Each structure stands twice: as C-alpha cells, then as structure tokens.
Amino acid sequence: MRKLVVIMAACLLLLAGTACASPLDDFTPGRWAFDVNWKPNAYQGGNALDLGITAGLGRGWAIGGRHSAFDTARGNGDYRVNSSEFNLIRKIGPGLQLYLGYSRTDGEVGDKSVVQGGVIAAKKLGDRFTLYTVLGGGRDVANVEFGLSYRLRPDLELTTTYRHLTVEKIGPLHAKESFRGFGLGFTWKL
Secondary structure, eight states: OHHHHHHHHHHHHHHOOOOSSSOOOOOOTTOEEEEEEEEEEEETTEEEEEEEEEEEEETTEEEEEEEEEEEEEETTEEEEEEEEEEEEEEEEETTEEEEEEEEEEEETTEEEEEEEEEEEEEEEETTTEEEEEEEEEETTEEEEEEEEEEEEETTEEEEEEEEEEEEEEETTTTEEEEEEEEEEEEEEEO
C-alpha cells in the first residue's frame, strides 16, 4: 500500500506547490503530505479543486507540487482555467519556510508561466489546531492564502482555507484571471 501511495505522489508531482492545506513541517526524507481542498464559488460562481503534495528531502529541504482547476459557466459555455506549480521549499526556522519555483496558468484565453517565490508561515494553536498563511507570487502573479487545520488523528487534518490568486497579462489579449474563495479539505501526512 505504501508503494502505491508513493507512486501516486510521484504522478501528482508530474502534474503540478505549495501548501493548499496545512503545511508539512517535518522535512525528513520519506515524509509526505497530500492535500485536497474544494472551493465552491471560487471563480466567477464556479468551483475549484486544489490538489497538492509535498515531499521531505532532508536537511531542511522539501519539494512541492500543486494543481488547481477552476470551472465556471461563462457566456456561451463552460470555461476552465488550470494553475499548476512546482516549488523547492526551504525551512528556515520553526513555523517559517521560503519557496522558489515555477507556476503556469492556462485557459481559454492563453497561458502564462512565471518564476515565483514566497513565504509559508505556520503557528500551532494548542494540540490540534494550526493556523497558516502563504504569501507569494511572481511577475504579474499574486497568491495570498490563509488556513486553519484541525488534527483529526496523527496523520489526518481537516482544513479550512481562503485563497486569492490573481494572474495578469495572460496570453495575447493580456487577460486577467482572479480566483478567490473559501474552501474545505484535508491533509494526509505520512
């Protein structure tokens, strides 16, 4: 079973960040966090689904991937925008991490790829709650996320989030996409 989970995690990394739920804080090799978060009405009345994975590399380093799919009915049909990212993460202290990576947003109007960076901060509130934030972006891209997780058991957390992702100058029309909304999901940590 564990090998199957590792293979699935590797596949997710090929698809896509950085925390879409409670951040992984143990970067020991072999430590993983899998995130799923659903955001109803996150994009012009449509739904969004965030999938993420973080893998510890050791010595304060980790890698993370994230894929967000945003759906809505716009004009004369369905409209979908995808945002994927892949990041190298460095733990610089308790509850504080920096990340640097690549982000790509694509949809009906074109695509945009950027180098991005940012900070992840987390604060434990008692035995079961963790409050966290992600602030980052790149050229014409801004990402702000806040979340609160509740540990259901040692390897599973329920997470509520708010995310606002803005991507400007997409494609030849220089379109602007803005995704924002509250979400609910879980983080599974191995």
